[in-house]
Amino acid sequence: MATIEHIRHFQEELQQLKARLLEMGGLAEEQVRLAVKGLVDRDRDLIDHVLTNDEPVNALHIEIDSRCFTLLALHQPMAIDLRAIVSAVKINTDLERVGDLAINIGEAARRYAQHPPVKKLIDIPRMASIAQTMLRDSLDAFVRQNTDLAQQVLNKDDELDDLKTQIFRELLTYMLQDQSTIEPALDLILISRHLERIGDHATNIAEDVIFIVSARDVRHHAGET
Amino acid sequence: MATIEHIRHFQEELQQLKARLLEMGGLAEEQVRLAVKGLVDRDRDLIDHVLTNDEPVNALHIEIDSRCFTLLALHQPMAIDLRAIVSAVKINTDLERVGDLAINIGEAARRYAQHPPVKKLIDIPRMASIAQTMLRDSLDAFVRQNTDLAQQVLNKDDELDDLKTQIFRELLTYMLQDQSTIEPALDLILISRHLERIGDHATNIAEDVIFIVSARDVRHHAGET
Numbered sequence: 001m002a003t004i005e006h007i008r009h010f011q012e013e014l015q016q017l018k019a020r021l022l023e024m025g026g027l028a029e030e031q032v033r034l035a036v037k038g039l040v041d042r043d044r045d046l047i048d049h050v051l052t053n054d055e056p057v058n059a060l061h062i063e064i065d066s067r068c069f070t071l072l073a074l075h076q077p078m079a080i081d082l083r084a085i086v087s088a089v090k091i092n093t094d095l096e097r098v099g100d101l102a103i104n105i106g107e108a109a110r111r112y113a114q115h116p117p118v119k120k121l122i123d124i125p126r127m128a129s130i131a132q133t134m135l136r137d138s139l140d141a142f143v144r145q146n147t148d149l150a151q152q153v154l155n156k157d158d159e160l161d162d163l164k165t166q167i168f169r170e171l172l173t174y175m176l177q178d179q180s181t182i183e184p185a186l187d188l189i190l191i192s193r194h195l196e197r198i199g200d201h202a203t204n205i206a207e208d209v210i211f212i213v214s215a216r217d218v219r220h221h222a223g224e225t
Numbered sequence: 226m227a228t229i230e231h232i233r234h235f236q237e238e239l240q241q242l243k244a245r246l247l248e249m250g251g252l253a254e255e256q257v258r259l260a261v262k263g264l265v266d267r268d269r270d271l272i273d274h275v276l277t278n279d280e281p282v283n284a285l286h287i288e289i290d291s292r293c294f295t296l297l298a299l300h301q302p303m304a305i306d307l308r309a310i311v312s313a314v315k316i317n318t319d320l321e322r323v324g325d326l327a328i329n330i331g332e333a334a335r336r337y338a339q340h341p342p343v344k345k346l347i348d349i350p351r352m353a354s355i356a357q358t359m360l361r362d363s364l365d366a367f368v369r370q371n372t373d374l375a376q377q378v379l380n381k382d383d384e385l386d387d388l389k390t391q392i393f394r395e396l397l398t399y400m401l402q403d404q405s406t407i408e409p410a411l412d413l414i415l416i417s418r419h420l421e422r423i424g425d426h427a428t429n430i431a432e433d434v435i436f437i438v439s440a441r442d443v444r445h446h447a448g449e450t
Contacts, residue, residue, distance in 0.1 A: 058445040220283040
């Protein structure tokens with residue numbers, strides 16, 4: 001029986017859930033930022049900090065899942081609230097993977113720092129900046145249920161893809177000209193793939209936002225007429 | 226109000242949902258198998274078939290999501306059924322990504338076929354075979370709610386990781402010795418990463434199974450004492 005008190009309590013819990021997801025997104029994004037800063041600055045202490053700092057994101061991952069199941073079981077929400085909470089379970093998974101990818105970037109950065117630099121890093125920090133913005137905007141779109149902002153996130157994915165291709169071509173040229181660059185260039189290629197995947201997770205979140213608000217599935221161009 | 230008729234209908238719908246997930250898993254696994262067969266046999270027609278065959282998996286992805294939300298909204302399940310259906314939403318996402326990864330393997334295989342072979346491919350088909358088995362077993366574990374089988378899937382992930390590292394080291398040796406192998410060897414490295422990620426998705430599914438059955442979170446070693 002849904003009393004006004006019950007509804008108010010549910011809405012409060014939902015707001016808390018969203019706040020925790022934002023917090024987790026902030027932590028994951030910061031891990032990505034620090035991993036790329038560690039790469040660019042060749043700062044092994046910073047890289048080690050990233051590599052040993054996955055616990056806060058992992059702890060939130062478990063807590064948020066638990067909140068979602070409690071909300072579903074106790075309040076049996078319908079329609080937009082149901083979609084928001086099930087999507088929160090998925091977004092939680094996306095954010096946990098972003099945290100994992102920050103670790104992967106840190107691991108590659110640590111190996112990269114053992115070689116002389118292949119080149120001045122310009123495009124990888126650009127990719128990181130775009131991926132971080134996409135992640136932040138997608139979560140902002142989720143909390144505000146803003147489909148315009150979600151659509152902007154989807155539009156940015158091509159930029160990341162183009163940069164990834166450009167980085168790959170450029171590094172291949174280095175590898176072909178000087179075999180001493182092969183190992184470190186491979187790590188830069190892997191890092192660009194990790195950043196692309198962070199953008200993919202932001203894209204997943206943005207697609208979820210459009211689904212939550214409009215109950216329209218924009219994946220696989222299902223909404224195209 | 227849960228009548229016997231209502232409960233029976235719910236259980237039928239849940240069985241259908243599981244059957245559709247199995248079907249989707251079978252399709253995604255077959256795409257992976259064919260992409261790797263196309264790579265090994267240098268069969269461009271087969272590779273092109275994989276690349277243009279993502280529609281069945283994508284259509285099931287949308288259908289299964291819709292089934293999950295209908296079940297949640299109409300039946301408001303509790304406890305193990307609630308966990309199973311929310312997990313089905315996540316598993317559905319995992320399987321869709323496996324389908325995407327089969328496409329990524331196909332794309333790399335198409336590029337690889339444009340170069341002379343770097344080496345006889347032994348470890349990549351082995352990785353594919355392990356990843357496919359993990360995927361099949363994880364879905365089987367989900368349908369039968371079998372945590373022992375799920376645990377077996379988790380135990381296999383290290384094998385994939387070891388093979389990936391071994392493949393990387395071996396290909397690096399080729400690249401350093403003969404620069405004409407750099408481009409095709411890069412594609413093999415990418416393919417080994419895609420296969421590793423397919424194993425990761427099977428791992429996600431296996432972890433979900435343990436969570437569904439025991440309500441115990443095995444991620445991040447949360448269950449360790």
